[in-house]
Amino acid sequence: MTRTPTHCPYCALQCGQWIDRAGAVDAREFPTSRGGMCQKGWTSGRLLRHPERLTTPLVHGEPVSWDAALGYVADRLRAIRTEHGPDAVAVFGAGGLTNEKAYLLGKFARVALGTSQIDYNGRFCMSSAAAAGNRAFGIDRGLPFPVTDLAAADVVLLAGANPAETMPPLMGHLGEAALIVVDPRVSATAERAIATGGLHLQPVPGTDLVLALGMLHAAVVEGYVDTAYVAQRTTGFEEAWRIAAQWWPERAERVCGVAAADMRAAVALLARARNRYVLTGRGAEQHAHGVDTVTAWINVALVLGLPGRPGSGFGTITGQGNGQGGREHGQKADQLPGYRHITDPAARTHVASVWGVDPDALPGPGRSATELLNALGRPDGPRALLVFGSNVLVSAPDAGAVAERLAALDLLVVADVVPGETVRAADVVLPVAQWAEEEGTMTNLEGRVLRRRRALPPPPGVRTDLEIVAGLAEHLGVPGFPAHPAAVFEELRAASAGGPADYSGITYERLDAGEALHWPCPAEDHPGTPRLFLDRFAHPDGRARFVPVDHVAAAELPCPDYPLRATTGRVLTHYQSGAQTRRIAELVAVVPEAFVEVHPDTAARSGLADGDWARVASRRGSVRARVRCVPSLRTDTVFLPFHFGDDQAANRVTNPALDPVSRMPEFKVSAVRIEPERTAG
Numbered sequence: 001m002t003r004t005p006t007h008c009p010y011c012a013l014q015c016g017q018w019i020d021r022a023g024a025v026d027a028r029e030f031p032t033s034r035g036g037m038c039q040k041g042w043t044s045g046r047l048l049r050h051p052e053r054l055t056t057p058l059v060h061g062e063p064v065s066w067d068a069a070l071g072y073v074a075d076r077l078r079a080i081r082t083e084h085g086p087d088a089v090a091v092f093g094a095g096g097l098t099n100e101k102a103y104l105l106g107k108f109a110r111v112a113l114g115t116s117q118i119d120y121n122g123r124f125c126m127s128s129a130a131a132a133g134n135r136a137f138g139i140d141r142g143l144p145f146p147v148t149d150l151a152a153a154d155v156v157l158l159a160g161a162n163p164a165e166t167m168p169p170l171m172g173h174l175g176e177a178a179l180i181v182v183d184p185r186v187s188a189t190a191e192r193a194i195a196t197g198g199l200h201l202q203p204v205p206g207t208d209l210v211l212a213l214g215m216l217h218a219a220v221v222e223g224y225v226d227t228a229y230v231a232q233r234t235t236g237f238e239e240a241w242r243i244a245a246q247w248w249p250e251r252a253e254r255v256c257g258v259a260a261a262d263m264r265a266a267v268a269l270l271a272r273a274r275n276r277y278v279l280t281g282r283g284a285e286q287h288a289h290g291v292d293t294v295t296a297w298i299n300v301a302l303v304l305g306l307p308g309r310p311g312s313g314f315g316t317i318t319g320q321g322n323g324q325g326g327r328e329h330g331q332k333a334d335q336l337p338g339y340r341h342i343t344d345p346a347a348r349t350h351v352a353s354v355w356g357v358d359p360d361a362l363p364g365p366g367r368s369a370t371e372l373l374n375a376l377g378r379p380d381g382p383r384a385l386l387v388f389g390s391n392v393l394v395s396a397p398d399a400g401a402v403a404e405r406l407a408a409l410d411l412l413v414v415a416d417v418v419p420g421e422t423v424r425a426a427d428v429v430l431p432v433a434q435w436a437e438e439e440g441t442m443t444n445l446e447g448r449v450l451r452r453r454r455a456l457p458p459p460p461g462v463r464t465d466l467e468i469v470a471g472l473a474e475h476l477g478v479p480g481f482p483a484h485p486a487a488v489f490e491e492l493r494a495a496s497a498g499g500p501a502d503y504s505g506i507t508y509e510r511l512d513a514g515e516a517l518h519w520p521c522p523a524e525d526h527p528g529t530p531r532l533f534l535d536r537f538a539h540p541d542g543r544a545r546f547v548p549v550d551h552v553a554a555a556e557l558p559c560p561d562y563p564l565r566a567t568t569g570r571v572l573t574h575y576q577s578g579a580q581t582r583r584i585a586e587l588v589a590v591v592p593e594a595f596v597e598v599h600p601d602t603a604a605r606s607g608l609a610d611g612d613w614a615r616v617a618s619r620r621g622s623v624r625a626r627v628r629c630v631p632s633l634r635t636d637t638v639f640l641p642f643h644f645g646d647d648q649a650a651n652r653v654t655n656p657a658l659d660p661v662s663r664m665p666e667f668k669v670s671a672v673r674i675e676p677e678r679t680a681g
């Protein structure tokens with residue numbers, strides 16, 4: 001049977017896939033995945049003809065025609081806008097959407113709806129790393145080098161990343177490298193570090209910044225500073241050092257709980273190796289001071305001279321399938337395509353000319369994701385919300401409050417493939433095509449643009465996201481919204497031209513011919529940019545910035561009523577809100593329900609034993625989860641996966657405290673207590 005080459009729908013590694021016309025999935029040779037996939041990729045095809053697949057538009061639960069559904073939505077949006085103004089309509093996008101969709105959604109919001117109120121779930125994911133990267137390097141590309149470069153690494157420090165579960169094929173690239181894993185838990189990745197003679201540093205959740213300051217101190221005091229690099233390629237070392245000088249390892253140890261000797265050992269391991277990398281994940285980033293925390297890790301990398309040096313580097317492991325491209329083309333509240341800033345007059349003029357509108361007609365910046373959700377249905381907030389590709393009732397912080405806000409809307413429209421929690425709360429449900437049924441492009445974790453290809457048609461009655469957006473624009477009477485991905489990509493190329501994320505030299509033809517094109521790629525004869533920073537950083541003076549950062553405690557600290565720190569994260573077999581993977585029997589069989597990792601002593605003190613149902617409660621709400629006693633966990637910390645819904649949703653307890661720069665919520669620290677669950681499981 002003919003097979004189509006495409007990529008896994010889930011994470012940013014975008015493993016190579018073959019899909020045949022019956023929807024059967026096979027692994028395909030591709031540099032990032034080297035012929036491998038994880039269990040999620042192997043089982044992804046099960047969702048294509050799943051019995052719960054959405055196939056008909058629904059208005060208040062009633063099946064209707066597309067014309068009726070889109071007509072109804074357009075009429076309601078028009079009425080809401082007339083009564084309350086354009087900002088009464090909001091759009092919520094996602095880093096799983098193709099570049100074409102992210103671009104068209106941003107244009108749809110600004111041009112067809114005239115609203116400033118658009119943001120996306122990448123605010124929960126990459127925003128702190130992005131802001132720190134922009135600040136230090138002048139540009140935000142998660143990995144400024146191809147994943148395959150990691151194969152030559154001697155030492156890799158992973159701060160709050162657990163790729164053994166979140167990107168299993170990536171582990172293959174780490175080959176012989178000694179790993180330094182920073183994680184409050186002995187994660188699967190930490191186990192590998194321990195087994196292969198590396199180091200596991202086990203900080204109190206939310207204290208990475210101090211750990212990094214202690215390591216910077218050790219690097220300076222023990223003479224590991226790459227002075228020539230710092231002098232020639234950076235600015236700001238003195239200011240950063242003024243703060244780090246106060247965080248000698250023994251003092252840092254008192255805050256972060258990592259032994260000073262381990263900090264020194266980690267620095268020595270990194271400093272003495274030839275090829276070395278510092279990489280961050282969500283564990284270091286999803287904090288109310290995540291931007292400064294990533295900055296602190298960048299400062300460690302800069303002092304050792306890693307960024308922009310062949311064979312070494314600093315990077316952030318992007319999460320969602322199009323987490324990189326999704327943050328470049330304008331579905332972000334403050335952004336226009338090509339990673340342009342919406343307040344920049346030159347950017348507005350350029351993009352408005354591509355869109356054929358007056359620059360003054362473009363709205364300004366809107367609210368960030370958490371602030372947008374919190375404003376819904378309030379007197380000055382949006383009254384209608386269109387959601388594409390996010391299950392906010394499970395994945396946004398303080399999920400109980402989000403449910404109240406969604407209920408306060410006049411209109412909730414959700415485009416999705418399956419009836420997840422947010423779909424079930426919607427007034428209008430629009431069934432969309434899945435990855436194997438559509439064309440487009442995705443930008444993977446290394447900034448490489450990939451083709452997503454259609455292997456089989458969607459079920460009858462199902463439309464693509466692009467067709468829905470274009471259809472809504474048509475019903476609103478606004479011209480200029482193509483539904484065909486190739487046509488949308490042509491517009492995106494023009495809109496991104498000259499911006500930091502310049503795609504203007506990338507074409508479907510070049511991608512289909514197999515060219516490996518990493519942005520920026522400003523001309524059709526430009527080879528793309530697999531490695532950034534080799535000669536210069538993206539700031540006007542070509543230098544990287546040390547930014548001075550200091551310790552700030554987590555927004556919520558343990559207290560007598562809530563004596564433990566809860567952190568959250570992922571397991572191998574579930575993806576994000578679980579809307580997709582909780583519908584695949586083989587994956588559910590591995591992890592069927594929410595669990596909470598607890599140290600056995602902590603469990604015993606709370607009257608709990610392994611396998612019991614527990615209730616984990618914070619000031620905001622509580623979650624039901626099965627106890628897993630884990631002797632290697634810190635006694636002051638519990639861990640919950642966030643993949644489950646309803647009363648098993650970890651986000652019922654999480655804190656919506658936001659980073660002041662990135663507006664990233666603090667998913668990784670909330671104060672909780674744990675007690676036996678009284679109601680039956």
Ligand SMILES: Nc1nc2c(c(=O)[nH]1)N[C@H]1C(S)=C(S)[C@@H](COP(=O)(O)OP(=O)(O)OC[C@H]3O[C@@H](n4cnc5c(=O)[nH]c(N)nc54)[C@H](O)[C@@H]3O)O[C@H]1N2
Pocket residue numbers: 011012125159160161162163165166167182183184185187203204205206207208281282283284318319320321567568569570571572573574575576577639668
């Ligand atoms: N299986 C699976 N894979 C995925 C996803 C998925 O849902 N499931 N999602 C994809 C997406 S969108 C993303 S963003 C990535 C995320 O990939 P990762 O960043 O690897 O995932 P997390 O599990 O959120 O966090 C990583 C680790 O951070 C640790 N951690 C918690 N608090 C702290 C802290 O304060 N400091 C430090 N240093 N570590 C801490 C957790 O214990 C956890 O082991 O995964 C991608 N891949």
Ligand SMILES: Nc1nc2c(c(=O)[nH]1)N[C@H]1C(S)=C(S)[C@@H](COP(=O)(O)OP(=O)(O)OC[C@H]3O[C@@H](n4cnc5c(=O)[nH]c(N)nc54)[C@H](O)[C@@H]3O)O[C@H]1N2
Pocket residue numbers: 094095096097098121122124125126282286319320387388389390391392394395396397415416417418420432433434435465568569570575576577578579580642650651654667
């Ligand atoms: N407590 C806690 N919460 C977290 C995190 C954490 O570590 N801890 N991590 C955060 C992070 S990093 C992320 S990325 C978010 C992710 O969380 P969400 O934003 O909820 O992401 P998904 O579960 O991937 O939601 C995708 C939804 O879109 C649907 N979908 C899939 N493909 C398409 C498509 O092409 N078009 C449309 N219209 N729909 C589609 C899926 O069926 C699903 O319902 O969660 C965040 N929430």
Ligand code: SF4
Pocket residue numbers: 008009010011012013014015033036037038039040041042166167168169
């Ligand atoms: S989920 Fe990520 S690691 Fe797993 S197969 Fe898909 S792209 Fe690869």
Ligand SMILES: [Mo]
Pocket residue numbers: 124125126319320
């Ligand atoms: Mo993410």
